[in-house]
Amino acid sequence: MSETPIELEPQLSIQPLSQPERERGLQSPSVFQLPLRTQDPSETHQQTQPQPEVQLSESNPEHQHQAKPLWIKHGRLLLLFVVICLCTAFLGLIYYKHQNLQNRSNHQTGAATPCLSPACQWASAHLATSADPFKKPCDYFLFTCGPDRISPDSGGRQRGQGIPGHPQNQNGKREARGVRQAKILDRKTVLLQYLREILESSDTGGSSAVQKARGFYQSCLDTRAIETAGVEPFLTLIQKLGGWAASGQWNQTDFNSTLSLLMRDYATFPFFNVYVGKDPKEIARGTTRRYIQIDQPDLLIPIEWNSKTQKSQAKAQTLRPFLVTCERYLALLGALPSSSMLHVGMFMSLSSELAVTAAPLKLRRSKGQLYQRMTIKELQTQAPAIDWLRCLQATFHPLTLIKDDHVLVHNLPYMVQMSHIIWKWLNKHELSTSGPLQTYMVLNLLHTLMPALDSRFSETAKNLSVALGNTERVAPRWRHCVSVTERGFDSVLTHLLSERTAHREAEEMIQNIFSSFKSKLHELKWTDETSLQSVMKKVQSLNPRLWTSNKISSEAELDLLFSKVSVSTHSFFSNYVQLLSLWQKRRRRLLTEQTEAVDVLSVTPLLLGNELLFPMGMFVPPLFHPTYPRAMNYGVMGFLLAKDILHLLLPDIYSQSDTVHAVGECVWAHYLTVTERTSRGGAFSLSAAQQQEVWVQYSALQIALQAYHQSLRSRPEDTSISGLSHTHLFLSSFSQVNCDFDPYHEFMPLEPSFLITVICAKSHLCPSSLRCPSKTQQHSLQTC
Structure with missing residues (x-):
């Protein structure tokens, strides 16, 4: 018999674990199943094998003649027996099909090529030391992203700390989880760290302009030479400007x-x-x-x-x-x-x-x-x-x-x-x-x-800042040096970043995420059809693409552009003065060029006319790498892309759709149930801004997951890390995002990782249940 294609929820489905796998826990998680469009020849042979025996029995008249009296005498018993046999055969067939699909799934898992690139080896080690959301759901999803969240530069604090009903607090303990501290993902810091690696590379090759950029950066890091120079370079500069009366020498310029x-x-x-x-x-x-x-x-x-x-x-x-x-x-x-x-x-x-x-x-x-x-x-x-x-x-x-x-x-x-x-x-x-x-x-x-200048000046400025009530931490020296290097050598860093960006993979992800986003719009409840058409018209007019320079400068062009720049490895002051001159050249280019210059330090999309531009700085490790399994890339970067798109277009959606409010409240109801805040009197209502942010992040996760599944339809193969199934790896990677430090972070009342609990509430999508031993959490949760 032909096999009916299995539909995925929402477009895909995960087959439940077999009994042996349940006993083994998550050592061999199942892989999501793609729609089966062709029939397995071996499966056809096994399914049709019993049929000749049935036909032979029915075509034997002598056998029918002998059985007839028994049928009349024991009709009810035979009828019951036949019904039982049919039910048993039907259940057996279902079990057989399930086991066959499971075996094919396991075959796919076994056939999946493990990713062994250096980037994947790092990712595997990172996942190994991180909490698996499907092994410890109780103490994993309860950290909040609200006003009490940590700062990007702090050491972090444990998830669940200070939350009523949390196992850590019930036991009066705070377990040390140094390998998995709750740090906020700061996309700008990730990009600066990546540029730092480029600038600190020991590669002696490259163009003259590249070496000058690296020399400038190194002179910025050389604080000993800066301290030794002291204030003399600045005093010399003042004399070039005619001096000043405070020092006793002024030419009255x-x-x-x-x-x-x-x-x-x-x-x-x-x-x-x-x-x-x-x-x-x-x-x-x-x-x-x-x-x-x-x-x-x-x-x-x-x-x-x-x-x-x-x-x-x-x-x-x-x-x-x-x-x-x-x-x-x-x-x-x-x-x-x-x-x-x-x-x-x-x-x-x-x-x-x-x-x-x-x-x-x-x-x-x-x-x-x-x-x-x-x-x-x-x-x-x-x-x-x-x-x-x-x-x-x-x-x-x-x-x-x-x-x-x-x-x-x-x-x-x-x-x-x-x-x-x-x-x-x-x-x-x-x-x-x-x-x-x-x-x-x-x-x-x-x-x-x-x-x-030397540290005496920066310390004086810091003391003033503290006296005025500012408590912001001073950025580490390397971060400051990367930023100032970009001010003068922006075109060099743009060239270096472009060389290392996986353009094809990034463009493919952008298009898949945007396509999934458009599909999501049709699922929303709109005030009327006109509202949907109005929003869709605007969305259809957008051209999403990777934000790269229309004219990528060659190394020869860069060398010519910086030919008059002389970088000293021991005088950061003179280098910095030249940087200011380079900064002025950039200002002049902006006045004459009509195209939008690429911002090498940008990490958020830009809506420029009908152009939806995604900066190259978004697609850097560890957030994205061309050798990662696509499940990992979509679980992290796909989610961030979808979230940024929704933020850009939220005003049009929120004003014409009731779904934002309904979904935000539904997700929040999940959170209150799992944390038992309702029963403890700790519940509070979400503001409109919080509802929006909860809806944005939940929808972004759905969009990223759907986009990943769409990419698998076109290219079913994908590598794996740590032996995880594709969907397991996707969700585990997403759980690493934590509280993304974007302009809307203050409105997120819960950690994005908790959204996995909502996704898995009523779905076979997840490799295992996300339930805690608490009785309250055993109640069935609605699907948002």
């Missing part, structure tokens, strides 16, 4: 000359910010042109906004530590003790005046003070103290700028007041020899170059 030099060579903007960007009004029309944008500066003085007076202000308790910090800076720079307090006082006074005229972004937006288009000539009329054309020409040299070129100004009232303040300080004759504006610019330059 022209204000606009010094300002243009700071902007051109040192990327320092004391009185206003200059950057390049698009006009939002033109973006809506599909225009990609970029403009010079001028905004209020990042002031060094600590200020806060007073909603009553509608002005920025500085409080005495913050000014005191800032005053001490400024005094310390001047002492380190060798300022004369007799004039030190005078210069500190002038700097704080000038800073306070500029701060009063500044305004927070929210207020500027509400007053329509953003993206005000005007010519450089018009800006010169409004704020005449600054030689705008001269300063902008210096910043974007060798590009040609004229007075009629348009710029976009943010907070024009600040620019007007800033000009008045500068005129006032320039015309204070009693201070003409003290150079208050020069002192102000020198201390701003110090702030720019402080990362290249």
Whole structure:
């Protein structure tokens, strides 16, 4: 007889374990079954083998004649016997088919090629030292991602710690689980660590530009040479700028000359910010042109906004530590003790005046003070103290700028007041020899170059931060050095990352996840058909792809681009000064190039017009590797991709579908049941933002799983790690994600790993049950 194809739930199914396998636990988990479209020849032969005997018995008239009296005499008994035989045969057939499918499954598991690449060996070791969600479900899924979550740099804490009803707390113990601590996945840290490995590679080959990037990075790590150099490199630089009165030597240089030099060579903007960007009004029309944008500066003085007076202000308790910090800076720079307090006082006074005229972004937006288009000539009329054309020409040299070129100004009232303040300080004759504006610019330059100076400066800045109530940990030196290297050698790192990115595998996953996402939209409950069509129209117009540069620079092009850069292995300060110049070159490229430059440090997708761009930095180990089994890649990176897509398009979905609320509450009901919070009075309702995040992450897991199954339909083969079945490996890999540290992490009230419990609630998809011994958890849970 022909075999009926088995449908998967939702598109696939896992066959239950046979009795011997149950006795062995999870030593040999089953593999999910693909739809059977062809019949096994051996199976056909075994199924049809009994049929000739039945036909022979029925075709024997003599046998029928002898059996007839018995049929009449014992009709009921024979009827019962026949029914029992038929039932037994039917059950036997079902068992036979199940065992045959199970044997084929085991055959597939045995035939699956184990992944033995170095990346897979690391992954296998990592999984071996991690808790298996199907062996210890009780103490695995109860850690929360809420306000009490750990920080990315902390040592972590045990899952379930502090949760009512948790076995660890019931026993009054906190078992040491050093091999499986609850650390938050920080995608940016993963990328920086990968770039660190590239920069610290001992490979002596490569282009000249690559070696310069690695040399720059190594000089940043050489803190001993930085400490030895001390403050002398900065003092030498000040003399090139004409000196300053605080040190007793100042050439009374022209204000606009010094300002243009700071902007051109040192990327320092004391009185206003200059950057390049698009006009939002033109973006809506599909225009990609970029403009010079001028905004209020990042002031060094600590200020806060007073909603009553509608002005920025500085409080005495913050000014005191800032005053001490400024005094310390001047002492380190060798300022004369007799004039030190005078210069500190002038700097704080000038800073306070500029701060009063500044305004927070929210207020500027509400007053329509953003993206005000005007010519450089018009800006010169409004704020005449600054030689705008001269300063902008210096910043974007060798590009040609004229007075009629348009710029976009943010907070024009600040620019007007800033000009008045500068005129006032320039015309204070009693201070003409003290150079208050020069002192102000020198201390701003110090702030720019402080990362290249010795630890005395960074410690002073840290003390101020602590005094102001900031408790953020200082990033490790390697992380800082990778970030600053990218600022100058971004094109080199883009080239190196592109060389190591598995473009084909990444593109395939992007397309599969997006296809599964579109299928998910049809499963949602929409307010009406028009709502679905509206969202689908927008989704269908999107072009998801890997975000790579349209023109990948060759090594020869990179060598030419960095031909004038001279990297010293023992002078990070001089290297850092060159980095600022490189940063300015990048700013100039942004103004002339029409295409979006690749952000090598980006780890989240970008929606740019109809382009849904996924940065290369997302597809790095240990989150993704081309040699990993696809089950592992989809369990981690597939989930993250789906989650990011849902976040990008959530407003359109949430406003037109009731499913978000229903599913969020359903998953939360599971969590309350498993943790027994309802019975203990510890339950609370989810906010709308929490419902959204729970729905996003649960849907992302479903989408990733469906996408993986779709990839298996086209290519049934997949490698394995630690002998795990495909679905087991997928879910175990997903459980490693923990609490992804993204902008929405604060709204996730439970750990994503708990979603495996919900997926497995009423499904044969999972290799074993996820139930704890608690009676409450034995109740049947609904499918979300």
